Amino acid sequence: MTTSVFDNIDALKKELLRCMKCGNCMAACPIYNIEKKESSVARGKIALGEIALSSEDIKIDDETLVKLLFNCLVCKSCMMACPSQVRFDRIILGLRAAIAKKKGIPFVKKAIFGMLKNPELFDKGMKAFAVMQGLFLKEQQEKRRTPKGFMKTLGKRFDENFVIPELSKESFRDKVSEVITVKYSKCKALFFTGCSVNYLFPEVGEDLIYVLQKNNVSIVTPKRQNCCGMPVMVHGDIDTARELARKNIDVFEQSDCDYIITVCGSCGSALKTEYPIILEGDSNYEEKAKKWAEKTYDISTFLLKVINFEPPKGKLNLKVTYHDSCHLKKSMKVFAEPREIIKKIPGVTLLEMKKPDACCGSGGSYHLTHPETSLKIASSKAEDIKSTTAQAVCTGCPACMMELFESLHRANAQCDVIHTISLLSKSYKEEEKGNV
Numbered sequence: 001m002t003t004s005v006f007d008n009i010d011a012l013k014k015e016l017l018r019c020m021k022c023g024n025c026m027a028a029c030p031i032y033n034i035e036k037k038e039s040s041v042a043r044g045k046i047a048l049g050e051i052a053l054s055s056e057d058i059k060i061d062d063e064t065l066v067k068l069l070f071n072c073l074v075c076k077s078c079m080m081a082c083p084s085q086v087r088f089d090r091i092i093l094g095l096r097a098a099i100a101k102k103k104g105i106p107f108v109k110k111a112i113f114g115m116l117k118n119p120e121l122f123d124k125g126m127k128a129f130a131v132m133q134g135l136f137l138k139e140q141q142e143k144r145r146t147p148k149g150f151m152k153t154l155g156k157r158f159d160e161n162f163v164i165p166e167l168s169k170e171s172f173r174d175k176v177s178e179v180i181t182v183k184y185s186k187c188k189a190l191f192f193t194g195c196s197v198n199y200l201f202p203e204v205g206e207d208l209i210y211v212l213q214k215n216n217v218s219i220v221t222p223k224r225q226n227c228c229g230m231p232v233m234v235h236g237d238i239d240t241a242r243e244l245a246r247k248n249i250d251v252f253e254q255s256d257c258d259y260i261i262t263v264c265g266s267c268g269s270a271l272k273t274e275y276p277i278i279l280e281g282d283s284n285y286e287e288k289a290k291k292w293a294e295k296t297y298d299i300s301t302f303l304l305k306v307i308n309f310e311p312p313k314g315k316l317n318l319k320v321t322y323h324d325s326c327h328l329k330k331s332m333k334v335f336a337e338p339r340e341i342i343k344k345i346p347g348v349t350l351l352e353m354k355k356p357d358a359c360c361g362s363g364g365s366y367h368l369t370h371p372e373t374s375l376k377i378a379s380s381k382a383e384d385i386k387s388t389t390a391q392a393v394c395t396g397c398p399a400c401m402m403e404l405f406e407s408l409h410r411a412n413a414q415c416d417v418i419h420t421i422s423l424l425s426k427s428y429k430e431e432e433k434g435n436v
Contacts, residue, residue: 004280005094006238012094013053018086019046025078025088030359031071034376039068042078042088049095060095061103069095071370073363074234076330089331090277093233100236113240116227117247123171126199130167137164144405157371163406165200172202173223176209185218186307190257192248192296194267195227196398204398207425208263208299214428215309222251228270229278231364238278245275246285252292259306260296263421265328265397266364272296273331298328298396299421300337314430315347320423321390322350323381323404324357325397338396338420345427346436351388358384362403378407385415392416394423 005012025042026032038044048068052060059065069092078088105113115122137145143166147158172193189212197205205221212219229244248271252260262268275289282289303309322339329335335357342350361367361377385393385408393404393415404417430436 004277005090006097006278009053009098012091012098013050015087015091015094016046016050016053018084019043020084021047022083024081024083028077028081030073030075030077030361030377031373034373040071042082042086042092045069045072045095046086046088046091049091052095053098059102060098066099066103069099071373073326073359073361073366075326075359075363077326077357077359080330093236093238096234096236097238098236100238105235105237109235109237113232113235113237116229116232117240117243119224119226122227126167127169127171130169130199133167137166139166155368155371157368157375161406161410163409165402165405168199168202170202172198172205173221173225175202176205176221178221178223180209180213180219180221182213182216182218184216186216187258188218188220188256189259189261189302190252190255191219191221192225192228192260192262192267192271193221194262194264194398196402197263201398201401201419204263204419204422207419207422208261210425211299211303211309211421211428212261215303215307217307220255220257222255225251228264228267230266230270230274233270233274233278234364241274242278242282245270245279245289246282249275249285249288249292253288258295259302260292261299261302262296263299263396263419264399265298265325265332265334266399268296268298268334269327269331298332298334298337300341300396301332301334303424304337304340311344312424312427312431313346313436314427314433315435316345316423316427316430317347318392318423319349319351319388319390320392320394320418321353321385321388322356322420323353323360323385323393323395323400325395325400326357326359328396329357334396338394341420341424342394345423348423348427351390353384353388355384360400360403360407362399364399367403375410378403379411382407382411382413386411386413390415392418392423394418394420396420 003011029041032041136151138148140146226244229241233241272293279285279289361374367374
């Protein structure tokens with residue numbers, strides 16, 4: 001029998017018992033900081049999970065309990081503060097998986113997750129929406145859109161201050177060659193684009209390709225790669241997450257690459273941290289998942305610790321601050337590397353926030369399902385950014401970029417949002433122009 005918390009209730013109960021109820025998680029939890037309710041924090045959710053799995057009074061699919069267990073960003077902040085090293089990410093995802101097995105996946109989610117399992121269908125759907133987005137979204141500024149018409153009736157979040165990136169009519173993977181070989185190649189890296197870069201931020205992908213070519217790295221960008229599975233995993237659909245993981249690993253196995261590179265903390269976390277967990281006990285994929293997890297790097301770590309990149313000479317004259325993506329710092333343990341890269345860019349001054357690793361409030365779909373709490377968390381982050389007087393905020397996660405665009409817009413802050421790799425790319429391009 002598998003010992004995974006996603007399949008074995010006894011294993012899940014054992015994880016719950018690790019919590020000694022000290023309450024250290026209360027100071028770290030962004031949701032508790034807003035709501036001030038015991039049910040908002042990890043300790044409270046663990047207590048509820050214990051009752052639901054061991055008592056006849058409350059069932060795991062109780063509607064109130066379900067709402068409480070989904071009121072979580074899965075940001076892992078509580079784990080950073082826990083003296084008992086409680087693996088709350090496994091607990092909350094295990095509880096949600098138990099809910100999904102008992103209650104089933106809601107129809108809308110099931111339809112969306114079903115499309116993710118069929119990348120060709122998902123790609124057609126995204127491109128169709130890109131063509132039709134003008135019916136629902138109006139242009140706010142270059143490559144930014146806000147709701148119009150009936151979308152404003154879909155909930156509090158969709159007001160005139162809601163800003164999202166424009167959906168690209170041509171995906172990044174359509175535009176880039178699947179294999180790019182450079183002369184004097186140091187190694188061959190597989191670029192796992194993730195959905196956000198592929199459809200919303202293709203320029204980030206282009207900047208990554210440019211930087212890797214500048215540093216003599218050959219790149220493979222498989223067109224058959226799938227969603228990383230993190231969006232379905234956090235909603236309890238472990239079966240679909242496993243299917244996506246296996247399909248991606250099959251792609252990795254056929255690539256003949258030395259490394260996997262990510263520019264998204266959530267995607268990187270899925271490949272490096274989650275795949276070995278959800279595929280534990282799978283005789284065909286467990287060892288493959290572990291192998292590729294060891295070969296997976298965030299781009300900042302790859303540049304600094306794997307290939308010893310050539311620092312750029314192009315001067316930017318820019319004050320920037322850095323936002324730590326939750327999954328990038330708390331799951332992949334990457335936080336020093338992006339800052340070191342930023343400091344190597346001529347003319348760039350790094351101004352730290354008071355709480356650079358405080359969650360931005362996105363949490364994937366959390367900002368849509370819990371708009372009031374999310375907006376308050378995002379507002380606090382925006383004010384912290386504003387207080388630095390930085391001209392731009394860098395981060396290593398496209399989902400965080402989306403949230404920061406909106407929160408800074410709501411705060412009337414004159415501050416750009418840029419991926420760390422794009423900042424590095426800008427410096428290289430200024431060097432080519434002779435601006436050193």
